[in-house]
Amino acid sequence: MRRIIFLWGWVLFLSQLPFPAWGQDARLAKARDEKKVVVYNTTTVPDMQKLIEGFHKKYPFLEVESFRSSGERLLQKIFTEARAGRYFADAYIISGLQLWLLRDAGQVVPYLSPEREGVLKPFKDEAGYWAGVYFNLEVIGVNTRLTQPREMPKRWEDLLDPRWKGRMALENEEIPWFASLQQIMGEEKAMDFSRRLAKQQLQMRSGHTLISQLLAAGEVALTPTLRVNIAETLKMKGAPVEWAAIEPVAPNAPVSLGLAKNAPHPNSARLFIDFILSREGQTVVRELNRNPTRGDVEQPVPRATKVKLFEMNWDGVVKNYARYVKDFNDIFGVTSGEK
Template sequence: MRLVRTIRVALGASFLLAAFCAPAIAQSNAAAQIIEGAKKEGALSWYTSMSLTESKPVSDAFEKTYPFIKVTVFRASGEQVQNRAITETRAGRWDFDVASLSELGTLIENKLITQYVSPETIHYIKELQDPQKRWSAVYLNYYVPGYNTRMVAEKDAPKRWEDLLDSKWKGKISLDREDYPWYVTLLAAWGRERTDKFMRALAKQDIQWRKGHSLIAQLMTAGEFPLGIVYAHRVESDKKKGAPLEWVNTVDPIVASLHAAGLSAKAPHPNAGKLLIDFMLTKNAQELFRGLNRVPARRDVEPPSPKMDQSKLKIRVVPHDTSTRYNEYVSEFRTIFGQ
């Protein structure tokens, strides 16, 4: 009798336990299925605008974790990745499994990306999750004012965007001639009137136009001009090498563009693709990005410098509708700056 009761209790308990753990088991089942599938696929094609010094360690670390998957990386500028992916798929050739870009909007708009929510997503703040489940945030890129510390003392450096309008900076500020995302985001944050006033006044400052934020950072280091709009991570990594550079984290807003990953709508290796997205969102991979001076998107991974802490800065992510209204914004920007 006692035995029967014990069995009953044990059965009941295990039933309860099973009911309690079902989602977890289901999840690990799903994970096991994905890994099984990926083993059969054995390969993965990743299109990205991530730089060589970043995509290479990521794909190496991924191959180490999943030795049965051979990763092929196609790395080019964002524009070329988009072009290639769209042109290929129009011709009926679906070669890529994962695309990761600073602006995934165009690929989503062209229906190249399917829904996928990585289990890692729970570690990301709501603003960095896609309500429509298509993109996953990987890291952030801050557009900020930067300066050469040999030419500008910290107390004289601009603190707000409006400080760039001071007459002492005339002819001394460098902008990228394609700083459109920066423009669009200020417009979204400030509204039409304030943005217009600011941009028109800035246009009278004899801007030193260059192409490419990296080039601007390099020339600023060499002393070609004291001030410019640069990427914060770039300044941080050059600072570590001893370059006389600093960036300003008090501007409102700090414009942040998002490097996001998406799964191909007709991926030849969908399981391997899911694994790569999961992998990029893990704590380990996010720490790897931090090691490369990127600002990790994941909540529980610290940024490379306390200066970059998301929670203490006034960050504004580049609006997601930018790609659909792009031409409009470009022509506005060009009219204002007389390009």
């Protein structure tokens, strides 16, 4: 009888323990055996290194192998590997638009991380295929040594002024911005604006970091899609850079995180996803001057919180993504070799 009472008491004790803790212990054990996690990403190398350092501090027994490329090239790599039946990636950190394309192609699988509870509703789906890591606000950026305050554009049409001809740079994969103009202005007006803007002899460059460096160095006077976090970092370093928003601003689709199909190290991947979405991981995101997606982590640039935002229909963009890419490339003269 005593034995039965003892066993029943033990069962009752175990039943009070949080079930996720049992699962977490099992996952930790399996992750130790996996030894590493492979992350395909489009994040800047310094930012990714900070995220890896934070993760490694919590899980020192796991190596993070990072493969970085531009969004379009990364998509090509993933689809090429999938067609060959080769799966190397465990997790993806990539633009939401491109992650949604991977979802529709069956290249990501759902994972309902417990840390998703803290992520704001606009930055996650219900099924668990993706959750935002951070989001970018792109604004007009100018070199203050080459421009006067009164010259700061207040409308998109101001970029068509002859004073800016040959003095602007645009990122050559700026599809989200191109799509957002069509929703804000209307398709016909936005396409006409884009064609006229292309006649301003823009420098088409690869990478927002490179363009921001050109801006700070005075190689260009203006870029229409300077990211706020980059602008503020440059300003803190004393660079002659200022920014202004042409409202309403459509935030980029969040840079998002997803679990890869047939991940070779699935338990390590889930631990990585948990960390990135946790308050601890999102605090690292904030320290990078990025906009975290959790509601309990403060935004890094108070001025940016006052910008009027435009709510995008991203589903419509995803459905017409190939057309947006083709139109953008045709208008701005971008060839596949420039990506």
